[in-house]
Amino acid sequence: MSGQGAAGAGRRAPGELESEVLAALWAAGRPVGASTVREQVAGDPAYTTVLTILTRLHDKRLVTRERSGRSHLYSPVQDKAGHTAAGMRDLLDRGGDRAAVLARFVSELPAEDEQLLEQLLHGPAED
Numbered sequence: 001m002s003g004q005g006a007a008g009a010g011r012r013a014p015g016e017l018e019s020e021v022l023a024a025l026w027a028a029g030r031p032v033g034a035s036t037v038r039e040q041v042a043g044d045p046a047y048t049t050v051l052t053i054l055t056r057l058h059d060k061r062l063v064t065r066e067r068s069g070r071s072h073l074y075s076p077v078q079d080k081a082g083h084t085a086a087g088m089r090d091l092l093d094r095g096g097d098r099a100a101v102l103a104r105f106v107s108e109l110p111a112e113d114e115q116l117l118e119q120l121l122h123g124p125a126e127d
């Protein structure tokens with residue numbers, strides 16, 4: 001069911017193409033044009049579709065673009081970890097009671113992730 005998403009045969013779920021375009025930019029590791037991004041996205045989307053997604057990502061300030069001849073080169077504003085963290089902060093901001101949301105989040109973490117979070121917050125445990 002690759003590339004079909006939850007929206008039905010041949011269609012991606014909302015936001016899936018944006019995620020794939022960002023993943024292609026992260027993988028490139030340098031500013032690239034829409035045609036380079038298109039080559040990395042599954043399902044052979046139209047060049048104009050990729051260009052539309054890149055423009056939307058630029059409008060959302062998730063990518064930068066610089067003029068290169070008659071086209072643009074695109075770069076992600078944040079790395080993948082930074083982008084994911086920003087999404088988590090956005091969800092937390094919209095979640096209402098921050099303490100309740102954080103408590104629920106932490107209570108549902110696997111033990112390894114809970115230990116990692118503890119280590120990140122307080123530094124390594126002293127023996």
